[in-house]
Amino acid sequence: MSAVDSTAAEHDRSTIRGIFHDYLVKVRGGDVGSLPAVMGLIALVVVFSILRPDTFTGPLNFANLIGQGAGIIVLAMGLVFVLLLGEIDLSAGYTGGTAAAMMGVVMTRQGWPFVPSLIVCLLTGTVIGLTIGLLVARLGVPSFVVTLAYFLGLQGVMLVIIGEGGTIPYRNDIALALSNKNMPVWLGWALLVVFLGGYAVVTWLSNSRRRARGLTSQPILLWALKLGALSVVSIAVVGYLSIERAVNPNITSIKGVPIVLALIVGLVVVLTFFLTKTAWGRHIYAVGGNAEAARRAGINVQMVRISAFMVCSTIAAFAGLLLASRTNSVSPNTGGDVTLLLAVGAAVIGGTSLFGGKGRAVDAVIGGLALAVINNGMVLLNQSAGRVFIITGLVLLVAASVDAISRRQATASGRA
Amino acid sequence: MTAATAETSPPPAASEDPILTLRGIHKSFGAVHVLRGVDLDVRRGHVTALVGDNGAGKSTLIKGIAGIHGFDEGDYTFEGKPVHVHGPKDANALGIEVVYQDLALCDNLDVVHNMFLGREETKSRLLDEEAMEARARETLDGLSVRTLKSVRTQVASLSGGQRQTVAIARAVLWNSKVVILDEPTAALGVAQTAQVLRLVRRLADNGLGVILISHNLNDVFQVADDIAVLYLGKMVEQVRREDVTSNQVVELITGGRSGDLGMAEEGSDQEGEDA
Numbered sequence: 196m197s198a199v200d201s202t203a204a205e206h207d208r209s210t211i212r213g214i215f216h217d218y219l220v221k222v223r224g225g226d227v228g229s230l231p232a233v234m235g236l237i238a239l240v241v242v243f244s245i246l247r248p249d250t251f252t253g254p255l256n257f258a259n260l261i262g263q264g265a266g267i268i269v270l271a272m273g274l275v276f277v278l279l280l281g282e283i284d285l286s287a288g289y290t291g292g293t294a295a296a297m298m299g300v301v302m303t304r305q306g307w308p309f310v311p312s313l314i315v316c317l318l319t320g321t322v323i324g325l326t327i328g329l330l331v332a333r334l335g336v337p338s339f340v341v342t343l344a345y346f347l348g349l350q351g352v353m354l355v356i357i358g359e360g361g362t363i364p365y366r367n368d369i370a371l372a373l374s375n376k377n378m379p380v381w382l383g384w385a386l387l388v389v390f391l392g393g394y395a396v397v398t399w400l401s402n403s404r405r406r407a408r409g410l411t412s413q414p415i416l417l418w419a420l421k422l423g424a425l426s427v428v429s430i431a432v433v434g435y436l437s438i439e440r441a442v443n444p445n446i447t448s449i450k451g452v453p454i455v456l457a458l459i460v461g462l463v464v465v466l467t468f469f470l471t472k473t474a475w476g477r478h479i480y481a482v483g484g485n486a487e488a489a490r491r492a493g494i495n496v497q498m499v500r501i502s503a504f505m506v507c508s509t510i511a512a513f514a515g516l517l518l519a520s521r522t523n524s525v526s527p528n529t530g531g532d533v534t535l536l537l538a539v540g541a542a543v544i545g546g547t548s549l550f551g552g553k554g555r556a557v558d559a560v561i562g563g564l565a566l567a568v569i570n571n572g573m574v575l576l577n578q579s580a581g582r583v584f585i586i587t588g589l590v591l592l593v594a595a596s597v598d599a600i601s602r603r604q605a606t607a608s609g610r611a
Numbered sequence: 612m613t614a615a616t617a618e619t620s621p622p623p624a625a626s627e628d629p630i631l632t633l634r635g636i637h638k639s640f641g642a643v644h645v646l647r648g649v650d651l652d653v654r655r656g657h658v659t660a661l662v663g664d665n666g667a668g669k670s671t672l673i674k675g676i677a678g679i680h681g682f683d684e685g686d687y688t689f690e691g692k693p694v695h696v697h698g699p700k701d702a703n704a705l706g707i708e709v710v711y712q713d714l715a716l717c718d719n720l721d722v723v724h725n726m727f728l729g730r731e732e733t734k735s736r737l738l739d740e741e742a743m744e745a746r747a748r749e750t751l752d753g754l755s756v757r758t759l760k761s762v763r764t765q766v767a768s769l770s771g772g773q774r775q776t777v778a779i780a781r782a783v784l785w786n787s788k789v790v791i792l793d794e795p796t797a798a799l800g801v802a803q804t805a806q807v808l809r810l811v812r813r814l815a816d817n818g819l820g821v822i823l824i825s826h827n828l829n830d831v832f833q834v835a836d837d838i839a840v841l842y843l844g845k846m847v848e849q850v851r852r853e854d855v856t857s858n859q860v861v862e863l864i865t866g867g868r869s870g871d872l873g874m875a876e877e878g879s880d881q882e883g884e885d886a
Contacts, residue, residue, distance in 0.1 A: 408741050410748075411761070472738055474731045477720075481728055484717035491715045492729030493700070552719035 214417050223604075229546040231597045232561045235590070239565060243572035250575050254440035258453055262374060264567030265455040266291075266518040270530075270538035271545070271559035272466060273510030276503040278542055279470075279483045281551025282331065282338040285535060286323075286345030290508045291515025292530030293349045294319040296356040298516060299363030299525045302370065309369040313516070320512025321505050323349070328501030338504075346535075354527055364524040374455050374520035380437045383452035387433045390460065395422050455517060459560060462510075466556035479503055483551035514538075540587070541566050544594040548602075565590065628691060629654050630820045631676070631707075631789055636685035638671055645671045646682070647844040652837075653789060653820040658811060659849075660823045660831040663841030664864055669824050672841065673791050676822075677709045678702040690788075706788035712797060714778040718767035722759065723747045725766055726781040750784050751776075754813055758806060772803030779810055789820040796830055808834045828857050842867035 222230060243251045250256055270287055277284045284290075298316035301307045307315075327345060331338045357363055365371055378386075398418060405412040433452055441449040470476035478499045481489040490496050511530075518534070519525045543549060544565050545558030569590060573583045629652035638646040645668050653659050663669050675682045678696040687694055689705050696702050702709075716725050723740070726747050732739045747762050756776055759769075766774060775795050782790045792811060796804040812834050815821045825831050831838060832852060839849040840863040847867050855872070862869035 404741050405744075408745050410741060410744050411763075473736070474733060474738060477724060477731060477738065478729075480720060481717045481724075484719035485715070488715035488717050489728065491699075491711075494729045552717070 211416065211420075214414070214420070229555075229558055229561050232545050232558070232565060232594065235544075235593075236561060236565045236568065239568045239572065243568065243575070247572070247575045251572055254435055254438045255442070255449070256571065256575070258377070258436060258440060258449075260564075260567050260571045261453050261456050261459075262521060263571060264563045265374060265459060266514050266521065266530075267534065267538050267541055267566060268459055268560050268563030269462065269514035269517055270511055270534065271541040271563050272462060272556050273507040273514065274538055274542050275466075275547050275554045275556055275559055276479065276510075277338065277507045278539075278547050278549060279479050279551060279554050280500060280503050281483050281549075282500070282503075283342060283539070283549075284327065284338065284504065284507050284511075285342040286327070286349055287342075287507060287511040287514075287538065288530040288532075288535030289346055289349035289353060290320055290323045290511040290530070291513075291518060291534075292353050292525065292527075293323070293356070293515070294512030295515035295519040295525045295529055296353050296363060298370070299365060299519065300356060302367050303363055303365060309367050312367070312370070316516055317509050317512050320508040320510070320515075323512075324505035324508025325501065327508065328504035331504065332497040332500035350527075350531065353529075353531075357525060357527055362524045362526040365519055370516070370520055371523060372454060372520075373458070374517050375523075377436075377449065377451035377453050378457060380451045383433050383437060383457075386452070386457055387429055390464075391422075391426055391429065394425060398422070458517075462513075463556050463560060466510075470556065475499070475502070480552055483553075485552075537566055537587075538563075540591045540594075543598070544591060546598070548598060562594075627654055630690055632686070632688040633672075633676070634686040634688070636672070636675065636687075637683045638668075638675060638680075639683055645844050646675070649685070649841070649844070649846045650849070651839055651846060652849065653822055654837070655788075655820050656815050656818050657836040658815045658821045658823055658834050659837040659839055660825060660835035660852075661839050661841065662825065662828070662831060662860065662864055666843075667841040667864075668844045669841055670793075673709065673793065673822065673824065676702070677707060677791060703785070706786060707791070708782035708785065708787040708789070709791040710775075710778045710782050710793065710795065712793045712795075714774055716766045716774060716778060719765065721765050722762040722769075722777050725777055726750070726784055728781075730785070746784070747780070750780050753817070754780060754783070754810060756780065756810070770803065771799050772806050775799065775803075775807050776810060779807075779814070783814060783817075783819065787819065789822065790814055791822040791824075793824045794826065795823070796825065796827060804830065828860060831860070832857060840864055842873075847873050 270291060274284060274287055294316045297319045298312050301315050302309070302312035323345070327338070327341055330336050330341045398413075398421075402412045402415075402418060436452045436456075437450055439448060439450045441447055470479065478489065478494045481492070481494060482496050482499045486496055489499075515530050519529050522529070538559075541562035542554065542559050543562065545555075545560070545562030547554030547558045547562075566587060569587055570583055573586060631651075631653040633649060633651040636646050636649040636651075637644070649668070649672060651659075651661075651672070661669055661672070671680075674680055676687075676696070678698045678701050681695075681697060687696060689707075694701075694705060696705070696707075717728065720728070723744050727743045732743050732746070734742070744762060751759060751762065754776075758773055758776060766777060769777065779790070779792070779795070795807050795811065799807060808830055811821060811823060815836070823831070823835060835852050837849055838852055838855065838860060840847050840860065842863065845867070848863055850872070859869040859872060863873055867873055
């Protein structure tokens, strides 16, 4: 059976036309993945490039865009973990703010060096996540209510820590560099080589292991196509960011890949690894898909829930640091306002389902970039904040509708 | 090799020691006396159908066997040794697996992921996808399953019969010795029912002891070797399929007796088991 099956599949997928056909069948069946988000992102970029060719497409703005989106993107990556369980964390934004404030207290007021301060920041997030997780998993309080309470409570905690109306400035060089500085041009290229080389080797080894076992494996052509596409995009990005982009290069030179971009890519790789290569990651999907089935399969559902909230809040703490770093200080608004809601929107626009069981770390990046492009492009078009919110809301609605439609199509074609 | 002998000439029921034996099982929930002295024998290579009307105690009995709740009284013997099963893990350790009616599959995961759910194989702490996929294929091929195109399809996209197949394959993946199937054909159409029944037969032919719970006597007569009838918490009869007619079984289910069979005389119970 396996022999017949694999040869038939091989036959189909070993040509470009076959691969394309396979993909079309998948998309028509309702398994759209992040295709709508990627297409929407490309469409947005094209529209803004036509309307504002001089400013939007410039390398300075491109780097800006990454910086603007970074906090939301990282926050959204953490949220993917609780969204995968079908839960929600409304407090993640203020968790980030509180953690950033704690970091400000020890780093600026107590004068601690960067690394211990960072540990305090992340641990603040982890402890908050632990308490949320315990309340949700052990007591069975709905996560919506628990995190709503935390949303209100942490806002107060932040005010108390910072002191009403004030801010805590960040003065540590490393903390400030995270969101504001660029890597040397050579380091950007070196990391790119490591990234592409790593991807090529890991996927190639996995393919050859499968071939050795006689399992259906990815055709070499498909592997080459994916690697090629990834290479073209990432080389273009790094190349563009390596151009001198300062308004007046004689005063200060600005070039190289922003540090925050490397942090985001690294985080995506690490989180994807945990979600797809470890039993714990598999159990998160299982609990999100069918908690009762997971329980009967012997999975410790409570532990999975608690750990997901801990991961979410820890990543939120890091996002808070990035947000504070960008504004050089922690204010009562850090992580507040619509930050959290935009992050949830980013995850959903990227293709993560609010019903649980479906989502990836990279979804957060795609969705977060789409939101950043909308915001950035419309500001360049001199649109008011009001219009930016209206368009952002519409895009989120479209994304949610696409999800609902593809879900319906999937049920009809039996892919659910 | 067990499979071959079982396939060609099923040994007479009494000639082989049962792999699982229950004697004088009692179970109450508060004031409700659900099981009142139940005896049951499950033999290797045999499909033992457990039939009975709603409320006869079928679910309570299999939940007790699977360790979900303990029995109050009675002897539970597995492979000739008395055992105490205090939880599902104990039952799994003995080699007893249950396929519940709702199947307990995760729709968003593929076939391999579901088969290894909660017991993933790892290599240096990472998931060993290749080993799991190869073993899943082996198991499915061993059951001659031809209905699954790829073990990497999401369970959500499978038909009812295919899902049942996945759930059953998951149960036999763990070198299990006894598989309990709760109404495996209840939600299936004609063709898929036939498919699943063939699979049930194959499990027994591969040397496993199979307990099949079913309301459908057609299914029972098609696939079972032994038929055990529960009536109001008592095992009124466990007979070989050849020795009874469908009508007799219906009478046993609804009234607890049928001619010489059933509860009327104390002696006939013994006779039924020895037959």
